[in-house]
Amino acid sequence: MHICPATEADLPAILDIHNASILNSTANWSYHPDTLEERAAYMAELKTKNYAFIAAFEDKALLGYAYFNDFRKREGYNQTVEHSVYVHKNHHRKGVAKALMIELMDAAHAAKKHVMIGALEASNEPSIALHKMLGFIETGRLPQIGYKFNCYMDLVFMQKMLK
Numbered sequence: 001m002h003i004c005p006a007t008e009a010d011l012p013a014i015l016d017i018h019n020a021s022i023l024n025s026t027a028n029w030s031y032h033p034d035t036l037e038e039r040a041a042y043m044a045e046l047k048t049k050n051y052a053f054i055a056a057f058e059d060k061a062l063l064g065y066a067y068f069n070d071f072r073k074r075e076g077y078n079q080t081v082e083h084s085v086y087v088h089k090n091h092h093r094k095g096v097a098k099a100l101m102i103e104l105m106d107a108a109h110a111a112k113k114h115v116m117i118g119a120l121e122a123s124n125e126p127s128i129a130l131h132k133m134l135g136f137i138e139t140g141r142l143p144q145i146g147y148k149f150n151c152y153m154d155l156v157f158m159q160k161m162l163k
Helices: 008-024 036-048 096-110 125-133
Strands: 002-005 053-058 061-070 080-087 115-121 137-148 151-161
Touching (some): 036 061, 053 096, 061 096, 080 096, 096 125
Parallel strands (some): 080 115
Antiparallel strands (some): 002 053, 061 080, 115 151, 137 151
């Protein structure tokens, strides 16, 4: 597996993984799949900020991707970023998410960010365990604030100090 910056050429495969998470999981609380144009605009936004948008490959197959963006828009949050990691369903629990997370944390640290936040659906025990293993701590739990697949969901905030 190798990790590198994602490019526009990777967007169709990224979109497939992203939309599968929308349609089939509670990792993403959107209801409607994104378009290629929406994913391209998001990637362009991150690039203008010099924020990481990375992809993991084995040979030429995309295993997963990850990025970080501002936690909140106001200036007082400038040193805090929130990350997202998506892995193709055939590559769960194979170390892809961990490798992407490590690369993201390094990139955020290099960008002089102070805190990285993860916002996780509370029943996603593998993701919570991964974050704990990487030094994240749970800092908040918001009961029943999400709704998807006819079910209310809790949101768990986890954070790690980067410097």
